Amino acid sequence: MNSIHKKYMKIALQISLKGRRSVYPNPMVGCVIVKNNTIVAKGWHERFGGHHAEIEALNKAGNKARGADLYVTLEPCAHWGKTPPCADAIVKAGIARVIYGMPDPNPATSCQCHNAFKQSGIAYIGGILKRDIEFVNKDYCDIFKKSRKMHVIAKSAMSLDGKIALASGDSRWITSEKARNYVHVMRAGVDGIMVGVNTVIMDNPNLTSHGKGRNPVRIIIDPRLRSPVNSNVFNSAAGTILFHSTDKLKAKLSALKNKGVVVVKMNKQIDLKNMFSILSKMHIYNILIEGGGKTIGRAFDAGLVNEVAFFIAPKIVGGCNSITPVEGKGVAHIADAVTLGSVSIKRLGNDMLISAAVVK
Ligand code: AOF
Ligand code: ZN
Numbered sequence: 001m002n003s004i005h006k007k008y009m010k011i012a013l014q015i016s017l018k019g020r021r022s023v024y025p026n027p028m029v030g031c032v033i034v035k036n037n038t039i040v041a042k043g044w045h046e047r048f049g050g051h052h053a054e055i056e057a058l059n060k061a062g063n064k065a066r067g068a069d070l071y072v073t074l075e076p077c078a079h080w081g082k083t084p085p086c087a088d089a090i091v092k093a094g095i096a097r098v099i100y101g102m103p104d105p106n107p108a109t110s111c112q113c114h115n116a117f118k119q120s121g122i123a124y125i126g127g128i129l130k131r132d133i134e135f136v137n138k139d140y141c142d143i144f145k146k147s148r149k150m151h152v153i154a155k156s157a158m159s160l161d162g163k164i165a166l167a168s169g170d171s172r173w174i175t176s177e178k179a180r181n182y183v184h185v186m187r188a189g190v191d192g193i194m195v196g197v198n199t200v201i202m203d204n205p206n207l208t209s210h211g212k213g214r215n216p217v218r219i220i221i222d223p224r225l226r227s228p229v230n231s232n233v234f235n236s237a238a239g240t241i242l243f244h245s246t247d248k249l250k251a252k253l254s255a256l257k258n259k260g261v262v263v264v265k266m267n268k269q270i271d272l273k274n275m276f277s278i279l280s281k282m283h284i285y286n287i288l289i290e291g292g293g294k295t296i297g298r299a300f301d302a303g304l305v306n307e308v309a310f311f312i313a314p315k316i317v318g319g320c321n322s323i324t325p326v327e328g329k330g331v332a333h334i335a336d337a338v339t340l341g342s343v344s345i346k347r348l349g350n351d352m353l354i355s356a357a358v359v360k
Contacts, residue, residue: 002128005099008032008039008071009128012053013101015044016073017136022047022238024214025191025283027074027140029053033061033095035068048217048239049262052077054086058093066094073101073133075126078112082262082282085109087116098124101133105144148285150276152304153190154296155183155288156325157311164293167321169202175313179351181212183290186309188213191284192241195233196295197222206232207290217241217284221295223270225249234259241282245270272302297328300338305358308340312352 016030023029029045031053041064043056051059054072058065070090076098078087090098098117103126104110117124134141157175158164165171173180187193188209193216199205200220208215215238220227223245227233229252234240241262244253257263264278279287288309289299299305310325331337340356347353 004037005071005125005128008034008069009073009099009101009133011039011042012071012073013129013133013136015042016053016133019045019047020136021209021213021215022236024048024139025143025217026239027137029072029074031057031070031072033057033065033068033070035064040064040068047236047260049082049241050239050260052083052086055083055089058089061093067096069097069099070095071099071128073129074137075100075102075104075110076113077104077106077109078116079109081108085116087113091116091120091122095122098122099128100124100126101128102130102137103127105141107144143283148280150280150304151286151306152276152299153186153286153288153307153309154299154305154326155186155290155309155311156296157183157313158325159313159315159317161316161318162324163317163319163322164291164325165202165323166317167319167323169198169323171203174315174317175311175351176349178349179311179313179353181210182348182353183311184208184210184212186288187216190216190286190288192217192219192279192287194219194221194287194289194295196220196292197224197226198294199290199292200227200231200233202292204232205290206235206237208237216288217282219243219275219279219284219287221270221275223266225252229255229259234261236260241279243270243275272298272304276304291325293323293325293327297326297330299328300326301328301330303360305338307355307357309353309355311348312354314350 012030016028031043033041041057041061045053076086207218218240220242339359341359343356
């Protein structure tokens with residue numbers, strides 16, 4: 001019996017890996033539904049904020065789920081997160097038996113599915129290939145092992161005369177390919193990349209690590225929902241959270257939700273501190289703010305930046321209306337300027353990267 005469980009769990013584990021670039025800080029999860037020794041459906045968690053693996057598989061199985069065995073690499077959730085509880089959907093679909101791999105380290109749901117299954121007479125077994133599954137989800141498991149603090153890096157790419165774009169918005173490209181590749185590597189090491197709506201409209205960036213590792217969650221500040229629905233930041237390469245503050249444009253909101261975007265409505269004035277506290281509840285602690293000048297300026301004004309990574313290219317752009325890396329209110333006196341320490345300078349071809357920590 002155990003060897004049959006291992007056989008199907010192995011398949012579930014293999015398909016869970018399809019989400020390796022796009023689910024973090026959620027776990028990679030795979031699910032197979034088996035009836036009469038035949039797989040009737042497979043599903044995996046494709047993207048942060050999207051359907052859980054069990055829901056993908058149940059949707060594909062339809063009526064065939066009745067009386068079937070459900071194999072899933074992670075204990076099914078029983079809580080409301082960004083999506084409804086999978087345990088309820090499993091009960092409703094008439095699954096006879098649940099076989100899961102690793103227990104969920106997330107305290108919001110850990111072990112809670114057992115009650116739901118007991119009450120509905122669904123048999124359940126846990127721990128199949130537990131070690132292998134925990135191994136591939138090490139980063140996810142680590143989230144719950146330490147108390148984590150928000151860490152914000154402001155990243156900007158500018159000309160030697162300190163411009164990040166022309167007044168027209170054109171900014172392609174100020175820094176070299178070598179410097180931009182370095183940014184892709186940086187992206188693979190953070191939980192989220194934050195930009196304002198103007199960057200989405202002007203640059204239509206992907207904000208991914210371009211194959212250099214996992215993709216962080218894209219975080220868009222767009223109070224009046226001006227981002228076009230077909231913008232690259234809403235594609236399925238990574239999860240996307242959009243913060244807005246409007247009651248209008250309901251159709252646009254549902255179009256974004258249908259694309260798997262996690263939409264968060266804030267009060268009239270979108271406050272970065274509130275945003276960060278919402279993001280920490282979603283296990284997003286390491287944030288790279290990639291601009292533009294307004295968004296980075298607001299983060300400095302609110303005293304929320306811990307580190308800077310400024311790329312400087314040997315180019316002169318000029319123009320008093322060109323855009324600069326840090327806008328916002330700025331400081332009232334030079335004596336109040338944000339001071340940086342632990343400065344490091346790195347050459348990337350002819351470009352330069354200055355990284356430093358904000359002295360608080
Ligand atoms: C996933 N994918 O396939 C399963 C998960 O905020 P939510 O609704 O996406 O919930 C995230 C939590 O749900 C996650 O930390 C884990 O506890 C549980 N199960 N999560 O992202 C899945 N099955
Ligand atoms: Zn779930």
